[in-house]
Amino acid sequence: MSLQMDISFACECGEHVEDIVYVQDPDFSAEKNKDSQTDSWQEVFCPSCDKEYTVQVTNTFYSAMASIDYGNVDVNHGMPYYPEDEADELYWYIDSKTHYEILQSHLKSVRTLLEVEVPPDTLFNLWVMLHGHVVSAIEGYLAGIFIHKVTNSEELIRKLVETDPEFSKRTFTLKEIFEKQSNLKVTVATYLKDLIFHDLKKVKPMFKDVLGHDFGDISWLFKDVVKRHDCVHRAGYNKDGEAIEVSKDSVLVLLEKVEALADSVEATVGKLDEPNDLPF
Template structure:
């Protein structure tokens, strides 16, 4: 299964969990602390009468107490139309990103954790080679997450940035509509902006650099060094760890150390420019 497909499945599963949390009247984080299983009460012909969400007795009682519909057996009964309603996929993704506020601190913490993970296997071990490849990919993912989360948050926290994004992004320059449609377009504008940002590939650094400069009017660091790392990540993900010439890429601990150093040197100036806590 490809990485993109795995990511889509993960996002769909998360959207389902967020939908369930809303039905229960608790936060997504609360739901993640609970242990539960879902079953159905249905006819022999497969007609679903209701969905039954049953929580483990080991689940935190302080969270269970927040669920108004919970019965004495730690069960919640949900009508089919409740569970089968379409998820607000774009807004659920947006909520997932904007719930976290310590973006730069999270970035530093995640790359430190990945570095610690690399110490689990000894140099020369076959598993070490596989592990370091995955850590390298994960470190580039940390950069993507930082760039996407910060961009999304700032655009929706600041009306000036929001206006600047819509004014300058190529997607909105090519859209045409009649004047009589202006109010319908305004109603959909926030949703369309969310979708454009969420659909952006944030390891496409030339595009991301242009977006950051046009929207925030900041000095964006040179992307040359990081672009080389991104291309190596491309080989690891899409060519099974081989270059175009068929040579195998070996990721040593020194490569990870260098990548982390370059990541910090790349991200910190952006955080400073945007006055994010560093």
């Protein structure tokens, strides 16, 4: 999902240039804002004189900006946003109430596939794919249920702002505040989706601080996420070229742990008030 930004500036020939540049995600593995900065450079051409300008786009946890290191060119830029079709995906996270049902459907399919008869030399590949699928399914559920509950509750959004060290430190201009109010759900959903899918270690304290749910010991999940990386990026082999430990039994154990985790979350969020429409 690629962020975009509208920019405009005056070419030295006098032409008013408007264009769209891509915004690279910040480094979500960084602990501090100063370490989260990412930079990208894109070429923009004046439609009148065809002069080429190099636009530098910088993004951090807090804000994004665009600049041109040429003469006295000042770049006006808007807030980063997702294209309409990608924003639709965020609205699905916000509006959907079927995250648990979707997870259950995935897990049921995995159980069925575990019983399919395949040649012995194919079993390892099947287990590798199923392990990766189960981990992706629980990540999708955690992202979906958290985003849905938080974005539809003014109280939970306030808790997120008060307890999340990165989101709470974001600063906006007065103009941006009004823009954000009209699109607050998408703003929060964008932040949460990127965070949950890129930095699982931050999910546990967020669920506890915002939703009041304590995962307990989920060290097994972090280990299975690492194993999923080997499944997806090296087809079941670690960086040393050795086959990972995966089997029908290990996938079944993972299924049981994932189901128990999701059931515990459902028990907690079921006690929360039904989502309410925000006054924006």
